[in-house]
Amino acid sequence: MAARLYDLELSGNCYKVRLLSALVGVPLEIIPVDFLAGAHKQPPLSDLNPFREIPIFEDGALALRDSQAILIYIARKWGGEDWLPADPAGLAQVSQWLMVAENELARGPNDARLHDKFGYTLDVALARSKSARILALMEQHLAHEKWLALARPTIADIACMPYVALGHEGGVPLDPYPAVAAWVDRVKALPGFVGMPAI
Amino acid sequence: MAARLYDLELSGNCYKVRLLSALVGVPLEIIPVDFLAGAHKQPPLSDLNPFREIPIFEDGALALRDSQAILIYIARKWGGEDWLPADPAGLAQVSQWLMVAENELARGPNDARLHDKFGYTLDVALARSKSARILALMEQHLAHEKWLALARPTIADIACMPYVALGHEGGVPLDPYPAVAAWVDRVKALPGFVGMPAI
Numbered sequence: 001m002a003a004r005l006y007d008l009e010l011s012g013n014c015y016k017v018r019l020l021s022a023l024v025g026v027p028l029e030i031i032p033v034d035f036l037a038g039a040h041k042q043p044p045l046s047d048l049n050p051f052r053e054i055p056i057f058e059d060g061a062l063a064l065r066d067s068q069a070i071l072i073y074i075a076r077k078w079g080g081e082d083w084l085p086a087d088p089a090g091l092a093q094v095s096q097w098l099m100v101a102e103n104e105l106a107r108g109p110n111d112a113r114l115h116d117k118f119g120y121t122l123d124v125a126l127a128r129s130k131s132a133r134i135l136a137l138m139e140q141h142l143a144h145e146k147w148l149a150l151a152r153p154t155i156a157d158i159a160c161m162p163y164v165a166l167g168h169e170g171g172v173p174l175d176p177y178p179a180v181a182a183w184v185d186r187v188k189a190l191p192g193f194v195g196m197p198a199i
Numbered sequence: 200m201a202a203r204l205y206d207l208e209l210s211g212n213c214y215k216v217r218l219l220s221a222l223v224g225v226p227l228e229i230i231p232v233d234f235l236a237g238a239h240k241q242p243p244l245s246d247l248n249p250f251r252e253i254p255i256f257e258d259g260a261l262a263l264r265d266s267q268a269i270l271i272y273i274a275r276k277w278g279g280e281d282w283l284p285a286d287p288a289g290l291a292q293v294s295q296w297l298m299v300a301e302n303e304l305a306r307g308p309n310d311a312r313l314h315d316k317f318g319y320t321l322d323v324a325l326a327r328s329k330s331a332r333i334l335a336l337m338e339q340h341l342a343h344e345k346w347l348a349l350a351r352p353t354i355a356d357i358a359c360m361p362y363v364a365l366g367h368e369g370g371v372p373l374d375p376y377p378a379v380a381a382w383v384d385r386v387k388a389l390p391g392f393v394g395m396p397a398i
Contacts, residue, residue: 137249
């Protein structure tokens with residue numbers, strides 16, 4: 001039985017899972033969730049994920065929440081050492097950037113897009129200011145590195161790219177960050193790449 | 200040469216690293232950082248971590264930022280399978296909670312404490328509301344589980360405990376969450392446990 005993704009097409013977090021699955025070659029059963037109707041807040045989905053969020057990933061009896069944790073699972077189960085190494089230093093260096101996706105990018109371009117595109121009530125000026133900080137850090141890093149970690153594509157790139165590339169939907173375009181924009185283009189050129197609306 | 204931690208005693212994120220090192224039995228050279236003077240924002244520390252934050256962890260030529268990534272490194276290098284398993288499902292199930300430490304707890308009790316104890320300008324009502332949401336989810340989980348993941352102590356617990364236990368310093372006491380409070384006590388009873396001020 002194929003693994004299942006409870007999915008929303010416009011969610012960058014769901015997209016990460018679709019993207020890595022495509023790159024690794026893992027067949028996914030995609031189950032669209034009626035997000036506007038709040039299907040993720042009710043059983044059976046709220047039983048699978050008490051946090052009442054998507055994506056949710058099911059593989060047999062295992063149900064996982066959180067897009068970064070799902071990337072870790074897919075990479076480790078089906079991706080060999082390519083997308084997430086097992087050695088302590090490599091694993092930690094990739095993980096540093098998974099944490100950027102979970103923290104700085106969530107509080108930055110993701111929040112800004114939630115405000116502008118989906119009408120969430122939040123401090124969008126703060127989200128844009130946090131976006132500027134993390135994008136400047138990424139620009140500095142990517143000015144002399146092709147990939148976020150280990151000098152090769154890893155789930156660090158897959159975790160961080162979507163909300164960076166969707167920033168323009170939250171008033172955070174990449175024009176001031178040419179090295180970041182070039183990195184987004186490198187991710188888009190990976191064999192097997194799939195896009196989403198606005199990427 | 201012992202691994203080095205650039206440290207601030209009152210930082211819950213630095214404390215996590217001290218705690219896991221004590222539990223695993225890894226000797227650490229602790230280097231106190233003059234945080235008030237902004238030593239972390241200047242060379243040599245800003246070269247080790249361009250994010251200009253602490254903790255920073257050095258092991259030989261490797262420098263790591265982000266407390267969760269440092270926990271992953273210590274667990275994988277010195278902790279065998281005990282604190283962080285290598286199999287896909289175990290690794291992902293622990294990682295789900297590392298992401299809670301990085302996201303929900305950072306935006307919740309950590310932000311509330313930064314406001315109350317350290318005078319940061321931020322929306323403390325929002326931080327308390329986010330605290331209530333994640334603590335209710337943890338209460339629900341810990342009402343029938345002794346540990347956050349895998350039915351045993353892992354770095355999930357080490358990553359999440361500090362800012363939960365420090366919540367009272369940000370107006371987020373644990374009185375409404377008896378199962379969470381009991382879990383904090385279980386972490387405190389682990390062999391080799393070390394505390395920090397207010398824990």
